[in-house]
Amino acid sequence: MNIATPTHPQPLNLPPRLLLGPGPSNANPRVLAAMSLPPIGHLDPFYLQVMDEIQTLLRYVWQTQNPLTISVSGTGSAGMEATLANVVEPGDVVLVGVMGYFGHRLVDMATRYGGDVRQLTKPWGQVFSLEELKQGLETHRPAVLALVNAETSTGARQPLEGVGELCREYNCLLLIDTVTSLGGVPLYLDDWGVDLAYSCSQKGLGCPPGLSPFTMSSRAWDKLQNRKTTVTNWYLDMNLLSRYWGEPRTYHHTAPCNMNYGLREALTLIVEEGLENCWQRHRTNAELLWEGLADLGLNCHVDLEFRLPTLTTVRVPDGVDAKAVSSKLLKEYNIEIGGGLGELAGIVWRIGLMGYNSRPENVILLLEALKKALPPTGCVGNTSY
Structure with a gap:
């Protein structure tokens, strides 16, 4: 049996994704x-x-x-x-x-x-x-x-x-x-x-x-x-x-x-950053995200006391197609966020701010993209970043 010679692969050309899902995150x-x-x-x-x-x-x-x-x-x-x-x-x-x-x-x-x-x-x-x-x-x-x-x-x-x-x-x-x-x-x-x-x-x-x-x-x-x-x-x-x-x-x-x-x-x-400084950076950027989500009329799934600074679950508003929003973020803005798993599938988005990606500029970029990706009923705020 002869196996046909594969078409010569083209050079690998990856899209410039900003990985703000549950992981992996972008590496330094x-x-x-x-x-x-x-x-x-x-x-x-x-x-x-x-x-x-x-x-x-x-x-x-x-x-x-x-x-x-x-x-x-x-x-x-x-x-x-x-x-x-x-x-x-x-x-x-x-x-x-x-x-x-x-x-x-x-x-x-x-x-x-x-x-x-x-x-x-x-x-x-x-x-x-x-x-x-x-x-x-x-x-x-x-x-x-x-x-x-x-x-x-x-x-x-x-x-x-x-x-x-x-x-x-x-x-x-x-x-x-x-x-x-x-x-x-x-x-x-x-x-x-x-x-x-x-x-x-x-x-x-x-x-x-x-x-x-x-x-x-x-x-x-x-x-x-x-x-x-x-x-x-x-x-x-x-x-x-x-x-x-x-x-x-x-x-x-x-x-x-x-x-x-x-x-x-x-x-x-x-x-080099210092462990406590690293923890505080994650917390500060998470709080910036939480404030921005609230301005967009979006609610977090977990009570503040027990909320992770590394990963935020955001409730999908009633009538909003969760996959459509995340797909638009990926296709139009090169930003990846995650969907819900198990019991929370279709109910939440998962947004990660971890490691190298826990930076204020990433939070601002995501909030701006979310504001444009959400249908009018899913975005009630009008804050500029």
Whole structure:
């Protein structure tokens, strides 16, 4: 059989998109420049130094001293799976706080690893109180409590103060999703008693997708070491990965060197700005967006107290076609915003101001474009920016 020769592809010519959806976000030019450097061997002494620097930088942005703090070769879902794969054994009770789409994903993954999964649920856009979490721990006595700190589907921020203390009282591990919070929302893993956390590279850190920061406390490491069964996911087994990221530097897989160059540069940019300044920048620009949305007659889905500065869910006005508006923004203004997921499909838009994209000029550009893209019934304000 002869396979026809493909038509010679034309040079890649990408449109100049401004990515203001739930992720990925645009990367800082310095990050892209770092990624364009020549690849070197994944056991090269210089690359091992880069790995060490990434671990130090990730500890800073997460505010943790956990020795096992690395970037997993894979997107944020790989980090999610890594947390569960390493500490969940068949029969372990896993209590998951479900308040959106990614809580359901945690349930799915924990079930696949044999966990006896129980759920606490809240309407999409709300969060759990400390008392509700305490009641859940008292009722279910789990080995692991899994919470989404920044629910990407709803734009809600789950408070974590006091949760780690409860988990120690009930002798369980605290696992959190920081995919949409790392780099843009205050996080204090050690002070809050967090045992396992994961994130991604393409949101608050301002790097392209492909890596998943991961960290594990000594309590979680002890549970891993005392497993009765082997970790069923070879690629994400921290017993193996810890020997690559630390001594004796044993080969595990061919690491995506260029992606880690980019992550190192993205984390360096946060150090240069200062972590608290970075958090404040995200908050200031989010408040500018919220004020502008109100001027356009648009309402946010999440109460102000629990609203994420990195991702805002905007209620679609009655009678407005959500997809038509987002499509117009993309086609006419090269601006991407996200639609709703799951229960919020067609009900909200998701607007991300993360990492390099959290800048006032982007907020102003989006508000001007929204004012033109919305039908008259969906835009009652008349403010100029």
